[in-house]
Amino acid sequence: ELVRQGEALKRTEQMVDKMDQDLKTSQRHINSIKSVFGGLVNYFKPKTPEGKPEQNGTPEYNANNRLKEAMMSSKEQESKYQESHPNLRRLDNSGLLILVDSISSVQCDAYPKNQHLRAYHQKIDSNLDEMSSGLSRLKNLALGLQTEIQEQDDMLDRLTKKVETLDINIANTDKRVRQL
Numbered sequence: 001e002l003v004r005q006g007e008a009l010k011r012t013e014q015m016v017d018k019m020d021q022d023l024k025t026s027q028r029h030i031n032s033i034k035s036v037f038g039g040l041v042n043y044f045k046p047k048t049p050e051g052k053p054e055q056n057g058t059p060e061y062n063a064n065n066r067l068k069e070a071m072m073s074s075k076e077q078e079s080k081y082q083e084s085h086p087n088l089r090r091l092d093n094s095g096l097l098i099l100v101d102s103i104s105s106v107q108c109d110a111y112p113k114n115q116h117l118r119a120y121h122q123k124i125d126s127n128l129d130e131m132s133s134g135l136s137r138l139k140n141l142a143l144g145l146q147t148e149i150q151e152q153d154d155m156l157d158r159l160t161k162k163v164e165t166l167d168i169n170i171a172n173t174d175k176r177v178r179q180l
Helices: 002-034 036-044 063-083 093-105 115-180
Strands: none
Touching: 002 115, 063 115
16 A cells, blocks of 8 residues: 555656646746747756656656565465464374374474473474564565655655745736736
8 A cells, every 4th residue: 555655646746846847838838928138048048848847856757666575475385374374374194294294303302201291382483483474574564664654754844845936936927817
């Protein structure tokens, strides 16, 4: 959703730049209508290309890399999580074998000698590992979202300044047209 909003902000900023360019062209026409001298000044002023408005430092919009990486790693971890979660995976005997293999691969010295207690501790450890990877995933997503929000906040500040300037210029142009 943030990426979509960022793209919308970028399009809005481009439209404001185009409006500013059109307003400058309108002011040139008003100058040429208003007086002969204004027409002479416009004749010698360099023309800006009408095909492409100036961007005023607006780079091509791309979501930040941190958010993209977090989303991709989150999708990878999500599939692993769904495979290991008891309510999300298909029940078959191979899952039991994987659980037994993972339990036996853990060092036996760290767990009690009682087999039931050992299995319980190993189950707790595996649950804590899953929680840790889930929290890591959430942290990366949160950091990516934070970076994206900061970038869009900067874009909004820049857009606000442009719109305020454009509003003042439109009011001045309107006033000049009414005086004609």
